Amino acid sequence: MTPKVRVRFAPSPTGPLHMGGVRTAFFNYLFAKQHGGDFILRIEDTDSKRFVKGAEDYIMDALAWCGIRFDEGIREGGKYGPYRQSERKDIYLKYAMQLVENKHAYYAFDTPDELEEMRKRLEDEKSSVRQYNALTRGYMKNAYTLPESDVKARVEAGEAYVIRFAMPENEVVTMHDMIRGEISVNTNDLDDKVIFKSADGLPTYHLANIVDDHLMDISHVIRGEEWLPSLPLHVLLYRAFGWTDTMPEFAHLPLLLKPDGKGKLSKRDGDRLGFPVFPLAWTDPETGEKSSGYRESGYLPEAFVNMLALLGWSPGTEQEIFSTDELIQAFDMENISKAGAKFSADKAKWFNQQYLKVCEDGKLAEMFKPILLQNNIEINDDYLIKVIPHIKERIVLLTDFWEQAAFFFKTPVEYNQASLNKHWKADTTQTLLNLAERLNNIPENEFTAHHTEEVAKEFITQNNLGMGKVFNPLRLVLTGTGGGPHLFDIVELIGKSETILRIKQVRGL
């Protein structure tokens, strides 16, 4: 019997979660749901120094906005809790001690300065070994070099210590990654990682991670490629604990890269290049520095995650638009690519546009209301819903709404200069006033797009005028801009009196 699929997303609350993290969470979620498994949120806050206030809530809020739901976690609870490593503090020392006892780990007392000195010395010697391991630990202050009684005395006296994993010497470790296949590394190239530190009584990531994944019955670890180099350590840790038979499968996702230049996408890139890197806007509590978010920039969460899913994964077909449910069906670890993917802000916008085009009018109306309120427009639901079909194919981001549709809600106060120069001739004012008179004769209940257009066209033929010669300036006077939806749809929607009023404003031009 294969064990139940249980995967986790394990962020560290050191700041807002960026889109790469969201993608990792999303792939975990898709994998879990596809296999009818559980998706767990575990907060890895074992670094007390880097804790950032608000980050944990941010992570949960951001994922909730994306539609990514956890089966177990801080807010959801669950029988494998607590889900915050700082609250599991008591667990880890015991496991660290277990390793010390069976000689897979040892005490070390080196100060930061001494460690720095060691690195410097090795570098000066041009040694290819620069790490604390079987080749170098014999020169350091630890349980290998100190008498056992001394070690015990130091620990009992409360001297600061760390527990290091005793990396075996010259052994080839072969691991399996679901995306990359077999990977081998010689332990001589690895180091005796610190797994526990007495200073705060907390484990480091490596220990906490393995212990918790084991205790929480995690079946698959799906994480970013930046973790690949520590996979051998993790595999060895499972072995040292005797947990190899229940060791999870590993999958290391390709990184999200900067659109320009090189390197992984970082929080600095977004606002530098004009796109958000975070799902939600964030203000750093320390520095007050603000970062923009996809939500605030006018993206739909469905579009955002759809875009993310296709960065580093492909369905093998040409389909690009997927609902989350379709993604759950289609997702496949085999089709994850191995190389990093450069993020494209243009493609992100395109996805959003596709979603906006098919979004229900009613839903859009709700999303546009706050924008209307911000612009001091009194909301008329019936009217708003009628306006939406005319603008939803014209916007890329929700935030484009006001720019594209303002004239539906208020009389233009200024006119696009380029369009004015192009279309405004000496006789235009009079022509439009004459047209207004004609339109004014149409009874209120016949003031439809179809009928007003007929009347206007008739007016043009009778006066021997060109369509463009009349319609372009009419559009300008009605909307203030050079573009927009079908002219007479605008006429019908804003209504007779407003149409006449706006035309009569031409006298001011």
Added chain:
RNA sequence: GGUCCAUUCGUCCAGGGGUUAGGACGCAAGAUUUUCAUUCUUGAAACGGGGGUUCGAUUCCCCCAUGGACUACCA
């Protein structure tokens, strides 16, 4: 410096021992439209280099180059 991972249009992906190497974004041109946007059509645009294996490699193998990640008492 060391280790590991990667390499198909500018970008994201497909493909796979013999193909006109496919799609999408973006870009360009055209059609439609009173305008802008949409839509449609068309176009330019790629297998990093060198060795093998093979009748034949973009596809398999090796080397190189390039890129990336990691190399903390961070995660």
